[in-house]
Amino acid sequence: MSRNSTPTPSTSALRTPLSPPATPDLSDTKYPPVLPGGSLLVAYQVRNKPVLVVGGGNVAAGRILSLLNADALVHLACPLSGCCPEVIHRLRTSPIVHHNQNFHPTLLDKIQPVIVLTAIDSPEASTEIYKLCHRLRIPVNVADVPPECDFYFGSVHRDGPLQIMVSTNGNGPKLANIVRRQIAGQLPENLGEAIVRVGQLRKRLRKIAQGQEQGARRMEWMSSVCEKWSLEELCQMGETEMGALLEGYKEGKVMSLREIRGESEEDWTSATEQEDTESEDEEERNKDKMVFEEAFDGSFGWFCG
Structure with missing residues (x-):
């Protein structure tokens, strides 16, 4: 074959069809569905505005x-x-x-x-x-x-840095108030203070684990703390517990509250049962308070959600 000859493509190459572009599977359920008709709930920052x-x-x-x-x-x-x-x-x-x-x-x-x-x-x-x-x-x-x-x-529950808003998008303001109280009633006491403590823990962690290269590890460790500690336990986190937790960060370990306090399973179970009893008594005492709160909810007169 001369240098100027054009090579003839093989028969197999000619018969190979081009693959069509992949068609998205619209029935795929691994993604959350679109639910039109809602509001965009945001924590709008109006500080100093x-x-x-x-x-x-x-x-x-x-x-x-x-x-x-x-x-x-x-x-x-x-x-x-x-x-x-x-x-x-x-x-x-x-x-x-x-x-x-x-x-x-x-x-x-x-x-x-x-x-x-x-x-x-x-x-x-x-x-x-x-x-x-x-x-x-x-x-x-x-x-x-x-x-x-x-x-x-909306109808808002506020506990320190914690803010929870319930909106019915104009369908039932009174119902939003009831739902908000129901949610608030299930939260542990002093949860707002616990959230403040978690924020303090994050700040202290940044001081001992500085730099962007530590970012992913910091986030993973903080997530582990929030997952391993219950909301009730986070409410009990003080300076001693924070110090012990941060010591464990160096080894990639997250100690439980029981481990930090050196309490046995039997002691821990007994203390938990006592706390549950006290919580039930407190709930009974708060019934009249909830009725008053319903009558004078913060959304009174201007609720549009």
Whole structure:
């Protein structure tokens, strides 16, 4: 065959068909299904950001408290004569910027709020504020009018850094309150303090295991602690227990609370049974408290979830 000849492909090569692209298996159940109709639940950080509340009644009071708990820069637009006792108390005791007037569009230019919350009696004025905020692309919530809400407030359980929100997406605010109390009732006492302790443990771990190369190992070890220790045990974690746990990190070991305290299986079982009995007694004592909490839930008057 000469150098200029074109080689003839083999018969087998000509007969080899090209593989078609793989078709995704739409019936695959290893991925979570899409459930439309929900809300995007996020922990929105408004710390040191301006937020405008319009109105001074009980509804506004609840919103102001939520914003202060989130360290927002609260602006209130309402004549002092229209403020309820709780709002007046907040004005006297909290860093709130009070605009002693009814809402005016110029306030939006002046304040530049990241969100606006209205809680006034006039549906017409609320709708005008809603439309204005939409034109300016400012998220807004109009009390008790879900169609004019870019976001909802849910029924919230708070214990220190722990926040649990329940939303029914407008289907049943009262039911959200009941579900939230049910969840809160199943959590161990002082869980918020336990979470603070876990945060302290993480910070101390970072000091003895510095560098990005330790990152994966730190995460795996912390996950093991949270999985091996029950919520009730995490509530009992003090400085001594944290120190013993960190000693075990060097060897990749996670000691149990029983191992750290040197308690036998018999002693541990007896102590656990005693704690269970005390917990049941405490639950009975808290029944009246839960009834009161239901009547004065934090979502009262402005719950939209």
